[in-house]
Amino acid sequence: MKKPVEKNTEKNRKVQEWRRGRSFLFLYSPLLSFFLAILLAFLLSSLLISWIGASPLLAFKALILGAFGSLNGFTETLVKATPLMLTGLGLCVAFRSKVWNIGAEGQIHLGALATTLMGVYLPHFPSFISLTLTGLASFFAGGFWAAIPGWLKIRWGVNEIITTLMMNYIAILGINYAVHVPLKEPGGFLPQSALIQPSVELPILVERTRLHAGILLGIAGAGVLHILLARTTLGYQIQVVGLNPDAGRCSGIPVGKIILIAMVLSGGFAGLAGMGEIAGVHHRLLENFSPGYGYTAIVVALLADLKPLAVILVSILFAALIVGADTMQRVAGVPNSLVLIIESLIVLFVLGSRALSYVRHPLFFVKDNGQRTTEGKLRIS
């Protein structure tokens, strides 16, 4: 290609101007509106708190101190954030390709199952090797569980919302059965599996807390996914398939394959979340080890606007609410369930603040996945 020789032509000036203009286009700040929305949610909940006769200030102080005020609280927040983060990351990928994977809960369970099997039956290796193998096993177990609905969708057009949801029941109930019968700890009375061997346990990061290395996996995963989505052809294809599959097909993108990859990635991250719970927290498979992380993670991913780096922040926020709720109840006498209300308010306000930034044009309403087009904002990733 020829290098432009002329310096001050009209065209060159135009290009210069564009390049300068680029910075101005990033003025629009989603972070600011996010924090404003949270602030509003708290303001509104403080009305509720005073209405039931408690002190909002005390309650929020307890909430925040409970979640971040002590080493124990803070690490506990991070422990709870880990599965939300890992699962939410995976969902970012699926949702970007507009595949509505509601089955993260089941995929977490599959990952947990794989971890348990590895932990119980794997011959003894050095911890590093065991953990790598277990990680791969749970990633692919979760990925496999997500690939089934993905395949049904691309092969026969079966609605993935229904299939992923149904597969949750199979996974959850299947594991309940497993811990009652085949995997039940030999000689034990409780419905739980045997303990996994120490070499499959995730290392504890801070002595005398439950904080395990899963959180590092989450943060690293966010970085990897961010780069994958923003910088690689795979991420590009996922984005195109999500926004206009027909155009993707026309330009040679194998749409079915991309959907399948997105599903496997999504289920894989959920599987890693399952591994974190078993190898990091419980060290054995139990019934109900996940209080619905897979569902909360849907909200996390959407609130993070399907941006992996934002998932880190949002998942910690949600975990903090869960952890702080107990303290709030104890100290300020505000019922635990109020936190659910606050959570919902945050969700509503954040989504609301986004709706406000939509251009008022029916064509511009980019509906239901939390992605949007605004006049000022350009880069998706």
Next chain:
Amino acid sequence: MEVWEWGSGDSSTLSHPHTSIPLYPLPYPHTPILPYPHTSPLSYLHTFILLRIDKITKRFPGVLANDQISLEIEAGEVHALLGQNGAGKTTLMNILYGLYQPDSGQIYFKDRKVKISSPRKAIELGIGMVHQHFMLIPDFTVAENILIGFKQRGPFLNLKRVEQAVAELSHRYRLQVDPTARVQHLSVGSRQRVEIIKALYRGAELLILDEPTSVLTPQETHELFQILRTLTAQGKSVIFITHKLNEVMQVCDRATVLRNGRKVGTVKIQQEGPEKEVIKENLARMMIGKEVSLETERTALKKKPVQFGKEVLKVEELEAVNDQNRLVLKKISFSVRAGEILGIAGVAGNGQSELVEVLAGLRKAVGGRVFLNGQEVLNEPPRKLLEGGIAHIPEDRLRMGLVLDLPLPENAILGSFHKAPFSFKIGNALPGPRWLNYTEIRKFTERLIISYDIKTPHPEATMRMLSGGNQQKFIVGRELTRSPKVLLTVQPTMGLDIKATEFVHQKFLEQRENQVAILLISTELDEILALSDRVAVLYEGQIVGLLPADQADREILGRWMSGL
């Protein structure tokens, strides 16, 4: 001016079901059509200003789309709105329809100052719009589509009544549509009629048509003009956006020209008479803004003799079915040589779309063979065909050619993102992702924008922000710069202004000189005759005739196209 109530009159027969706007002022059906409102037979001699806009300005980040535009629309006129791609026509109309709010300026409707805050408000006032891209739901019937977004009284749909009203409307305005038909089975022309009926059903007195003819065949265009005449004869006003001056001369009473967001002027059109050509030249000059004669532009399109190469694309006995599983390509055979343009003429819906889809790998053929460079490629996936040197300018640019919510650079590399220089691999033999090279991608986008003169607020603007014509230019530019061996193109100049059309034609001829085999499918005979080396006619899924271009004339082609 005489004072009278707008719409008062014999509205006893039926009134609009949901607003107070009378729908049927005329005793239906056998009264002769009178100028509206017929209560005052003289009133149509006075010009009645239905809509007046005053110094409307609309700014988008980086562009001044409308700059102090003032305009008057009279009752009962067809008013053309002209201007080059990106001149601001659609934006102005979106403001009238309540989709955008102007930054400043006023709108007066029937001498009353109004604020059109939403399309609903526009509809209530009596303004209807048919968009550049239709907004119908294919799975719904005509009647259901007409009901969408309509305030209902009570929880139940009264489809029967709508169907009846639609039938009456279509009779009254000679708009032939079956209210119970499903939109997906309708031709583009009938879809457009549905959109018009939808507007009329809601009581539109001013109808905005944004490039209605760019998707129509000449026959359908002719029918549309009949409809417009019926409408205006009954007192409705129409704003008609087009790039084709001939159409303006045929149906319009006045024309307003925009350039770069400013109004250049309004011209009275004489549909007959000696001044016609002068007016036409004048309009063209107003649009382009320099002293150019249309004639010299026309002759600038020079077809050089080209030595044809070997048959790059060869199709043998190709058979394919459409979405309804009906056989729409019946044993078609033809070939295109390197450096040759094969034009395929024919009324839309005779298998053109399916033919191109099969050749681009988007539709499975049920029989026959296709050779690309001597290699059999029937039913290969699109990627393989693209690699083999096929470029495709699709018919439906919004659906197949662009991702509206992605920025221009991402759109520029659709179809070539997996190749250098747009992406690269670290360590060629290793497995791993391919990395996008945004520096190269941006440079490429900037070159594309400049060399195809694409008007955009910014090179990284979202595709949605571009005007319709500029989106089309973008696709054409992107496909041509991929240096294809075979170019498949359907209606390549749809929605392009005169200058851009010439430019694209020029580019096609350049490609031809570079030994590209071009399959040009178009419903516009002018385009086909100007560019092609050979012309074929597709009728009911068969090639009914094939001629060298110098022996083809409109008469023969016309006969073939209508199946005679």
